[in-house]
Structures are given as C-alpha cells and as structure tokens.
Amino acid sequence: MSSDKSQPPASAKQDGFETIPQDILDRLTRVDMPSVKDVPPSEETLQVAGETIPVYRCETLVLGSGAAGMRAAVEAKRRGIDVLVASTGLFAGTSACSGSDKQTLYTASTDYKGDNFLKYAQSLCAGGGMNFSTAYVEAVGSIDAIGGLQFMGLPLPHDDRGAILRYQTDHDEAGRATSCGPRTSKLMVKVLFDEANTLGMRILSSCSGIQIVKEKTETGERVVGVLATHRPEKRNPYGFVFLACQDLVIATGGPGELYRDSVYPHHCHGGLGIALEAGIELTNVTESQFGIGTPRTTFPWNLSGTYVQVMPRVYSVDEDGKEHNFLARYYRTTREMVSNTFRKGYQWPFHSTRMLDYGSSLLDLAVFLEQKAGRKVYLDFLRNPDPVNEGETFSLDDLDPDVRAYLENNEALYELPIDRLKRMNPLAIELYRMHGTDLCKEPLEFAMNNQHMNGGILIDDWGKTSLEGCYSVGEAAGSHGVTRPGGAALNSGQVFGKRVAVAIKRSRLQRQPREADTANVTTALSKALETAASFLDPSNGKTTNEVKSEIQARMSDHAGIICSAAEVSAALAAARKLREEVEADGLRVSSPSLVGSAFRWRHMAMVSEAVLTALDHYIQNGGGSRGARAICDDKGTRCPEAKDEDLSRFRFKEELEKDRVEKLVVKRVGDRFPISSLPVDLTPEVTREFFEKGWGPYLIKEG
Structure with missing residues (x-):
C-alpha cells in the first residue's frame, strides 16, 4: 500500500480520464472503416490448359492493403499512374488489426525545439544492419509522411500551439513517438482508404498473390504480372486470375504465420515466400522482435506502454489452479521488480543485454520459462504487485526515480493499477472491453510472442528489389535494421510508400511500356494449374x-x-x-x-x-x-x-x-538458399543541394 501523501486529492478523480466522453473512446477504438467498391469482373480472359483465366491489367499492382501498401497506391494514383490494389482481406492485416496501448508512429519531432535529422537517422541505424542513407531518408521523409496523414484526417494529438504531443518509446532517447491511441495504424488505413475512394482507386478484394510471373530481358529478368486466387471468381475451379502489370509493389506484411506464439492476426503469411520463389533477395531475416502480448487464441495485442507502466500484479497459475508470484524468484526487491515491470513500457522488445543486471528483459525470460513449465501468466490491474521479500510492501514512494517522475508528471499516483490506467490511458481499457475482457473486473492472460520481422525483402533507398520492376514497402521490406525504435516501422512504410510511387513515375519517363510475352505467361499459368490439380x-x-x-x-x-x-x-x-x-x-x-x-x-x-x-x-x-x-x-x-x-x-x-556493419542476404538458387553479405554504410554524408542547382534536375526527373 502506498502512503496517504502519494494520493491525489479527491477532486482530481473528477477530471482527466473520467471526463472523456464515451463517444470519443468509441471513435478511437471502434473504428468504422469506409465501404469499398470492388472491381467488376474482367471481360478479358486467357484460355490455358482448358481453363478460363480472367486477366486484370494495370500499370502498377500493389499486393496488400495495409498502411504501407495504401500509401504507395494513393501516392502513385496521385501521380497519374493506373493502380490496382489486390488484397487478401480488406482491414484484416496487421495494420488494421494489430497495435498496443497507444500504438506508436515514430517521426521527426515538432515538440519544443524540433528535431535534428542526422540524430534521428543515427537512432534508427544505431542497432546495426541498416545503412545511414536509408535511415536519413526515413528521417527526412517523416515530415511529409505525417503531414500527408494529417491532411487526410489522421487525428494526431497536438498542443494549442500546434506541436504534436510526444513520448518515449523502445530504443528512443529523444521522445519522438506520437499516437492516436491503440488503433493508430487502423486509423491510418481508414484515412488512406478514404483518400483512395476519393481518387477512384481500383481495389480487388479477397485476392491473394501466389506466384510472380517474370520474363527475361536484355539485362536479366523483369516482373510482368502476378498469378492470384480471387475468392469470388468462378470461371475456373481454383479462382485463378492473372494480374498483368508493368510494376509490382509487394506490401503484404510480415510472415505472421511463421510462429505458433505470435501476436499477429491469423492468416498473415506475408510476401517473403512469393519473393523467394521468384529469386528475389531477402536480408536481415535473422532479425525479429519478440515481446509480451495477449495470446493469439484470444485477442492478440502488444502489452507495452501504459499496460505495464501502471505496474499491475504479475502472477502465474499452474495446472492445479495455484497462483505463483514467480517474479519474486528473479528480482531482489519489490522496488526492483515493479520498476522493471514499468520499464517494459518503453523497453518492450526482448533484448539479451536487458536480461543482465536484473533489467527489464529478465521479466521476458521469466515469462518464457513459466510458459515452458505449462503455467499461464496474467496481469491483474485490480491489485498491486505482491512483495518480493517478507516484510516488504509495494509503495508508490519506493520506486526508481525515473518511474516515480513519470507517474508524477502524468498525475497518475493512484492507489490501484486500474485507476492509474484509467488516468493515463482509458482507451487501453476500452479496447479490451470491446474484445470481451473487462480489465476493471478480471485479469488478463499474456505470453511471450513473435511480433515483427525486422528483416525482409532487400530494397534500395527507393524501395527497389533485386527483380526489375518490383518494389517492396512496409514490413515485407527488410529495411528496419536490428533494433528500430518502436513505431519506426509505421513511419518507414509511409515514407517508402511515397518513394516507390516517385520511383515508378520517374521510371516511366525513361522507358516505354512493354507488353508481356503471352506465350511466357501461358506457360507459367499452365504449370500453376498442374500444381493446383496435384494438391487435390x-x-x-x-x-x-x-x-x-x-x-x-x-x-x-x-x-x-x-x-x-x-x-x-x-x-x-x-x-x-x-x-x-x-x-x-x-x-x-x-x-x-x-x-x-x-x-x-x-x-x-x-x-x-x-x-x-x-x-x-x-x-x-x-x-x-x-x-x-x-x-x-x-x-x-x-x-x-x-x-x-x-x-x-x-x-x-x-x-x-x-x-x-553487415547485412546477411539470402535467396533461393536451385535447391538451396545460399548466404552472402553486404557491408552496411554508416557514413553520414549529407550534402546541401543549392536551390537553383537542384531545381532543374528535379523538374526533369518529375516530368
């Protein structure tokens, strides 16, 4: 129990969280997504091995309808490019279905004294495995990325002077994080779809790419389209369609189905397999993020930020129903245990070095071992943490200075974890209530989960892959380095969404459109039909x-x-x-x-x-x-x-x-997956481009 002097005056409980109207909470958690008109069935078909394969044509095909893919599609459409978006499930991927307490968008800060792009870039690539140039592109591009989202209607909080509100996130010492709440990326998807509807975007839903079709060129190979399954299609038994394109953007997210213990929504296979099959290079696939979250069997969600910063009681239950204060076996004092529980809020991903010196990832290891022992682990927001040693008690007066200061600054020195959570983040409670768990009444089961693939398809600073005409953005792209700041992936997808659109538009000024070799396409489709028949x-x-x-x-x-x-x-x-x-x-x-x-x-x-x-x-x-x-x-x-x-x-x-200072690269060659390496360039060479000198080349490149 904490002492009386730690309690806010009774009148303080009448403001803050208790005054936020329910309709505002609903608007930021129960997000109404726009209706989308599907593309009408194509009248163009190919006859292959006795089957009718409908053909949909476009200049640029975007596989995936998450935040990164839709930004690429919107930016390309704005530039006069004929775009088709193919989506396995609208509003069903990680952007629309995943998040955390206040899901983070990590961008250059306008708060107080603003930001330094060089320092921002250094923070992005500090963990290794990422070129400085890529990090700098994401730093500079974050201003335009966030501004575009705000223009489209993303409700980012700001003070009365216009500065966006900020906080500290994982691997972030500068406090560049901001958020719309737990549904930040879903709100991003919403405003991007609103914009797509305004632009008249063609969207083919219930459509999954299963094979990239290529053809040989004078310099190698080039993408000419994608074989896909389209659920409503009945003109052949498998629902096959061929999506013919000049350029392809893979924005299919990460390989969520790779792990059993995962916080991804179900059916998130990602695009790494279709890329490997096409001979496209991947990089940094050794690098993922793991952390605590609710199990995939219930409502998968990351438990970072205020979920742990309010210091709930952490316990496990064995097969006989007995409760265990298992963290008491790992930490030396109650203060050490609860302070490191708090730090999981902004040190959320597991990191080996944070297991040392009784740090915050010792909690991750402890949870992992409880799971291995067959016990279920819970957060209880209705009770304060149990003490580590006999004679100790949990007290808000006995916390590490950084923890105490954070709670003081947020006026959250309330008696119980649930009241601290209500004060700091009522949306976090509302989200779980919406999915059937009332944190005001019951504990929350959690586990160690796979959460994000930091590696993926090898791209350059324009999003180009090793296959001509093919680009990648978002989590499918391997551009995130080893230890990215929390929320940097959302920013990366927005920045590269625009950059691939610019790159595609520029490439169109330098080459003539070319028709795919029909015989080559027919051969590829014929082989796919044979494979499909064999599955039966x-x-x-x-x-x-x-x-x-x-x-x-x-x-x-x-x-x-x-x-x-x-x-x-x-x-x-x-x-x-x-x-x-x-x-x-x-x-x-x-x-x-x-x-x-x-x-x-x-x-x-x-x-x-x-x-x-x-x-x-x-x-x-x-x-x-x-x-x-x-x-x-x-x-x-x-x-x-x-x-x-x-x-x-x-x-x-x-x-x-x-x-x-190197990136491992893997690709499929024949029956094996050879490994090579690329040096990481961390040279911060950023030179000033003078206006009159750079203006002309820009106009020529942009057409």
Missing part, C-alpha cells in the same frame, strides 16, 4: 494443417528468444527436409477452393528454411546475441542472474561488432 490428389503428402503445425512449433521452440547452435542446426535440417518433402510429394487439400492455402504453406516452408539457414550461418560464424535473440553457449561471456533461480544455462555470446 488424395495420395499426396502432408495436409496444410500438418505443415502449419510443424513449422510453427519448430520456429517457436527453437528460433524464439532463446537459441543455441545445436538447436538451430537441428531445426534447419528438419525445415529443409520438410520443404523437400512438400516440393517432392506435394500438399493435400480437400477442395479446389483451398489450393491458395496450399500455395501459401509451400511458401512458408521456404521462408522457414531461409530464416533458419541465415540464423544458422550467423551463429556458426560466431554471431552473438542482439535484438531478437539470446544465442546461448556454455562458453558465452555474459550470463543473466536471478535472486533464487540458476540461470547459468542461459549464458550467452555477446554480439560481435563486425556483425553490426
């Missing part, structure tokens, strides 16, 4: 559910936050065997309408092998622990400690400096 053979190999279960269990159990060289090598061998079996024996589905799922899980088998190949290469070449994982080794130089637990089995290798 009852004598074929594994079912998609069997492949899904095997991949997800292997990745969660052997490629999560705790890894070892032996386990990763064994996992790689098993993943390679599975992929070879899938390609040799096929997959099995029960109806033609499910062949799209078979294509996607064949892709996921490739993605799993590619990720494990890169991770195994990294470890075998001396790679140590960093953002995503602790690489455990008996000869490791660092070891976490706990009050009453022997953690010597988690002794880990430190990250090598050389690994911070």
Whole structure:
C-alpha cells in the first residue's frame, strides 16, 4: 500500500480520464472503416490448359492493403499512374488489426525545439544492419509522411500551439513517438482508404498473390504480372486470375504465420515466400522482435506502454489452479521488480543485454520459462504487485526515480493499477472491453510472442528489389535494421510508400511500356494449374494443417528468444527436409477452393528454411546475441542472474561488432538458399543541394 501523501486529492478523480466522453473512446477504438467498391469482373480472359483465366491489367499492382501498401497506391494514383490494389482481406492485416496501448508512429519531432535529422537517422541505424542513407531518408521523409496523414484526417494529438504531443518509446532517447491511441495504424488505413475512394482507386478484394510471373530481358529478368486466387471468381475451379502489370509493389506484411506464439492476426503469411520463389533477395531475416502480448487464441495485442507502466500484479497459475508470484524468484526487491515491470513500457522488445543486471528483459525470460513449465501468466490491474521479500510492501514512494517522475508528471499516483490506467490511458481499457475482457473486473492472460520481422525483402533507398520492376514497402521490406525504435516501422512504410510511387513515375519517363510475352505467361499459368490439380490428389503428402503445425512449433521452440547452435542446426535440417518433402510429394487439400492455402504453406516452408539457414550461418560464424535473440553457449561471456533461480544455462555470446556493419542476404538458387553479405554504410554524408542547382534536375526527373 502506498502512503496517504502519494494520493491525489479527491477532486482530481473528477477530471482527466473520467471526463472523456464515451463517444470519443468509441471513435478511437471502434473504428468504422469506409465501404469499398470492388472491381467488376474482367471481360478479358486467357484460355490455358482448358481453363478460363480472367486477366486484370494495370500499370502498377500493389499486393496488400495495409498502411504501407495504401500509401504507395494513393501516392502513385496521385501521380497519374493506373493502380490496382489486390488484397487478401480488406482491414484484416496487421495494420488494421494489430497495435498496443497507444500504438506508436515514430517521426521527426515538432515538440519544443524540433528535431535534428542526422540524430534521428543515427537512432534508427544505431542497432546495426541498416545503412545511414536509408535511415536519413526515413528521417527526412517523416515530415511529409505525417503531414500527408494529417491532411487526410489522421487525428494526431497536438498542443494549442500546434506541436504534436510526444513520448518515449523502445530504443528512443529523444521522445519522438506520437499516437492516436491503440488503433493508430487502423486509423491510418481508414484515412488512406478514404483518400483512395476519393481518387477512384481500383481495389480487388479477397485476392491473394501466389506466384510472380517474370520474363527475361536484355539485362536479366523483369516482373510482368502476378498469378492470384480471387475468392469470388468462378470461371475456373481454383479462382485463378492473372494480374498483368508493368510494376509490382509487394506490401503484404510480415510472415505472421511463421510462429505458433505470435501476436499477429491469423492468416498473415506475408510476401517473403512469393519473393523467394521468384529469386528475389531477402536480408536481415535473422532479425525479429519478440515481446509480451495477449495470446493469439484470444485477442492478440502488444502489452507495452501504459499496460505495464501502471505496474499491475504479475502472477502465474499452474495446472492445479495455484497462483505463483514467480517474479519474486528473479528480482531482489519489490522496488526492483515493479520498476522493471514499468520499464517494459518503453523497453518492450526482448533484448539479451536487458536480461543482465536484473533489467527489464529478465521479466521476458521469466515469462518464457513459466510458459515452458505449462503455467499461464496474467496481469491483474485490480491489485498491486505482491512483495518480493517478507516484510516488504509495494509503495508508490519506493520506486526508481525515473518511474516515480513519470507517474508524477502524468498525475497518475493512484492507489490501484486500474485507476492509474484509467488516468493515463482509458482507451487501453476500452479496447479490451470491446474484445470481451473487462480489465476493471478480471485479469488478463499474456505470453511471450513473435511480433515483427525486422528483416525482409532487400530494397534500395527507393524501395527497389533485386527483380526489375518490383518494389517492396512496409514490413515485407527488410529495411528496419536490428533494433528500430518502436513505431519506426509505421513511419518507414509511409515514407517508402511515397518513394516507390516517385520511383515508378520517374521510371516511366525513361522507358516505354512493354507488353508481356503471352506465350511466357501461358506457360507459367499452365504449370500453376498442374500444381493446383496435384494438391487435390488424395495420395499426396502432408495436409496444410500438418505443415502449419510443424513449422510453427519448430520456429517457436527453437528460433524464439532463446537459441543455441545445436538447436538451430537441428531445426534447419528438419525445415529443409520438410520443404523437400512438400516440393517432392506435394500438399493435400480437400477442395479446389483451398489450393491458395496450399500455395501459401509451400511458401512458408521456404521462408522457414531461409530464416533458419541465415540464423544458422550467423551463429556458426560466431554471431552473438542482439535484438531478437539470446544465442546461448556454455562458453558465452555474459550470463543473466536471478535472486533464487540458476540461470547459468542461459549464458550467452555477446554480439560481435563486425556483425553490426553487415547485412546477411539470402535467396533461393536451385535447391538451396545460399548466404552472402553486404557491408552496411554508416557514413553520414549529407550534402546541401543549392536551390537553383537542384531545381532543374528535379523538374526533369518529375516530368
């Protein structure tokens, strides 16, 4: 219990959270999305192997309808480019369905003295694996990105002088984060769709790309279209359509289905598999983010920010229903335990070094071990934390100075966690109430989950991939480095959404449109039809559910936050065997309408092998622990400690400096996934372009 002097006066409880009208809470959590008119069925068709394949033509095809893809589509449409958006499910991906307490958009700050783009860029690439030039592009572009969103109607909070309100987020010492609340990215999607409707955007919903179709050129290969499944399509048994394009933007998000313990919405397969199959290079796929969140079996959501900054009671329940104050086995004092629970708010992702010195990721390890022991873990907002030692009590007067100051500054020194949460973030409560859990009445189950792929498709500073005419934006793109500040991914998707539109428009001024070779397209579609038919053979190999279960269990159990060289090598061998079996024996589905799922899980088998190949290469070449994982080794130089637990089995290798200045690249060549590396350029060479000198070239490039 805290002392009386820590309590706000009774009158303070009459303002703040209690005065926010319900309709405002509803507007920011129960977001009404715009209606979207689907593209009418195409009258153009191809006859392939006796089947009718409808053809949809466009100049630029955008796969994915999240915040990054829709920004690319809107910016391209504004530039007079004929755009078609193909979406597996409107408002069903991570942008529309994922978030946290106050989901973060990380941009250059207008607060107080403003920002320095060089320092901003340095913070983005500080963890390694990211070129300074890419970081600088995202820093400078953030101003236009956020301004465009505000113009389209994104309700970012600001003070009466116009400065956007800011706070501190993960890997962020400058306080560049801002938010519309837990549904920030969904609100971004909403305003972008409103703009798309205004522009008359063509959108093909219930449409999933399953194969990139290419043709040879004088200099290599170029994309000419995408074979996709379109759920409403009945002119062939599989719902196949061909989306012919001059340029392709892959904006399909991350591989959420790769892990069993995941905070992604269901059915998020991402675009790495379709890229690998097309021979496109991936990078940094060893780098992910893991952190605490509610399980995927309920309502998957990140538990960062105020969810933990209010310091709820953390406990686990065993199979007999007995409750355990398990964190008391790890932290030495109540103050140390609750202060590090608080720090999970802005140190949310697991990081190996934060397991040391009784830091905030020791909590992650403790939760991970409770899960391994078969216990369920909960946050209880109705009670303060249990003490660590006999004779101690939780007190708001006995907190680390940074924790106490934060609560004071937010006037949140209330008696119970639920009241502290109501004061600081009533939207966080409203969100879970909307999904069936009332934090004012019941505890909240949580777990350690995979949350974000920081790697992905290798792109340059214009979003171009290694395949001519193909671009990538958002989480599908591997541009985020090792340890990005929280919310930087949302900004990256907006910045690169505009940049790929600019790059596509410029490329059109330099080349003539070319028609795809119909014979080449027909051959590709014919092979796809053969593969689709094979999925219906009852004598074929594994079912998609069997492949899904095997991949997800292997990745969660052997490629999560705790890894070892032996386990990763064994996992790689098993993943390679599975992929070879899938390609040799096929997959099995029960109806033609499910062949799209078979294509996607064949892709996921490739993605799993590619990720494990890169991770195994990294470890075998001396790679140590960093953002995503602790690489455990008996000869490791660092070891976490706990009050009453022997953690010597988690002794880990430190990250090598050389690994911070290179990016691992993986692609599919034949039957293998060779690894190469690219040097990271951290040279901060930013030169001033004088107006009169740069104006002419700009006008020529923009046409």
